[in-house]
Amino acid sequence: MEYIFAGIWKAFGLIFSLDREVFDITWLSLKVSAMATILASLTGIPAGFIIGTEDFIGKRVLITLFNTLMAFPTVVVGLLLYSLISRQGPLGPLGLLFTPWAMLIGQFILATPIIVALTISATQGIDPRVRPTSLSMGANSFQTAGTMLSEARFALISAVIAGFGRVITEVGCALMVGGNIRGYTRTMTTAIALETAKGEFSFALALGFILLMVAFLVNIFFHWLQGRR
């Protein structure tokens, strides 16, 4: 037990002394995960809205597919992406392997199905009177869509939080396509895995605390956003 308490103590020291390596790792994790979540929201929310509100052949199959993809194992995404961007892969010449860009693509692939599936669910729960009310007041289709999304805003914010939560905490894909290179592609989760394996509990614990704090602060921010209107 003693080494755990010693680790916790050291972890606080690393956090409050603003250790350069801890800061760099945290910043990269936040940057990649936030960008992946923003891109996944920009594509996933419109896609989920269309799937949720329009009627077309294959809609149920598509909904089942996205629900299934929510549980897409991160290492499988990592494996598939690795096969595409490795030197022999079709996207090999782009030189993406073991770069933050590869991690960004991987996290985008992981977050998108979650945001799409939860947006579908959110839009299907919108009161059926919203569309006729909006149209009857003279709104065009884009304004009506905006109003419908605004009515579902609380559920949509939850979808974005779920997407961010998925990517900030994932380790498998980031490790496979990022390579866990110190100072370049090392994120909080890959560093925790590495430091634990090396027996460096205090460093791993410090990153673990930061990861928890980031999740907590992001949730506080979104909670504040939900309560604003």
Next chain:
Amino acid sequence: MIENYHFAIRDLTQFYDGNKVLDIPDLVIKKGLIYGVIGPNGSGKTTLLSILSLLARPSSGRVYFDGLEINGQGNNESALRRQMAMVLQNPFLFNMTVEKNVAYGLKIRGWSKKEQKNKVRECLDLVGLTGFEKRKAHELSGGEAQRVAIARGIAVNPKVLFLDEPTVNIDETHIEILEKVIEELNRRDKTTIIFTTHDLDQAYRLAHGVIILSGGRLKKVLSSDSFRDSV
């Protein structure tokens, strides 16, 4: 002659799930008048209002608005709808303040914030909800919500205002206020108002013309005088 008409309907039918729910061979709605649409439940009153307000497309037939065939090729439906406003029977208020709800149509039409604020205040005063601007829409009673929805409809100064059972959730004191609002809008702005009701007395009190539907069929269109005689 046609310039006196807002709507002209020719051979209109509407089917839902294979059942004919509306059948109107010929009907005209004149400008600047108040029309009451009466009939029992399932007589097609709401369907008629939905078609006229471009919320539903007819199965067959033609509907003209100000001489232009609605649902025709190349028509800008939202531009046509912006000349009208519809208050649904069970109105929906957006999950925002009363002020933002009433200003919704004004914002869409590009009114400035100051113009919106003044118009919202004027419309809330009209429907007896002075000072309700900052109240959350979802905290209102059924009757208050209905009046906010009516305020939202009249705020956009529509050429035609559709009211589907406008007084169904409202207590008697406020029914009187709303009937005065309807008459005032028609008198002051020459707004054409088409409302549905089960209340024959209300149709008698308010309407210049009464459209009687039964089982989806147009039975009669009466002027208020002949309607009074028949009642």
